Amino acid sequence: MKNTLIILLFFLAGLLAGIYSLLPDIFSGDRVTLYVLYLLLFLVGVGVGANKHTLKLLRSVNLRIFLIPLSVIAGTLLGTMVYAMFDDSLTLRQCWAVGSGFGYYSLSSVLIKEIAGESLGVIALLSNIIREILTLVLSPLLSRLFGPFAPISSGGATSMDTTLPIITRSVGTEYAAISVFSGLVLTLLVPFLVPLILQA
């Protein structure tokens, strides 16, 4: 949560700088953004590769566990499709792309902004932060209503790190491995799914 606040502060600082034109034109950042985004993708990979739990987890996995992140993807696409039917200002692809951040707001919002512009980028940023907050707040309720996988599902990509503590507190530590696994699969899929949905 602390990181989310810091990130929001950076976003707000940028927002103010943009609104009041505080930066010289050279710093509008378009080219910088692209290269930093590439660096970020590489570093996300480094983080995954260097994590000792990842390998151990993958060795112990039985194939059925893939059904959890798969159901998160299917459910998210379905839910955002329902939304798209009611909102004429966004296309189905745009709604799917925003949903396919699965709570991974930093990467998804920047990717979406690069491909589809500022407006959808902001929606993605807000939407995916909201998904993390909903999970933090609703985990206990979700697990009581819908069972132990519900908070993991709601957390999406964040169930491997930021929402993991609240998830294990709501459903028990025996679900921690599944939670990390589902979050990891979704985290790795975000940079593929988002461009695929918007560009294919």
Add this chain to the structure above:
Amino acid sequence: MAIVIVLLVAGIFTGYLLRDRKQLIRISSRLTDAAIFLLLFFLGVSVGMNEQVVSNFRYIGLQAFLLTVLATLGSVLMTGLFHRLFFRQK
């Protein structure tokens, strides 16, 4: 698309090879944070310079909220369905 795959895979291999170099991994994790902060700052800048987005911010916020509620609900219900179909002991 292709460059995304290349960068991620190259990162995973690099991370795997360097997994015991604690110092380097810590630097990489700091750099990740810095890259995210920088990107979100610039996202803010380009949003701030886009008057159309700024003047519609409330509406955009509402869109994001409703879309997310449906995305999360769909996801939770679908996972519940999968749980019932594939994980219940018979």
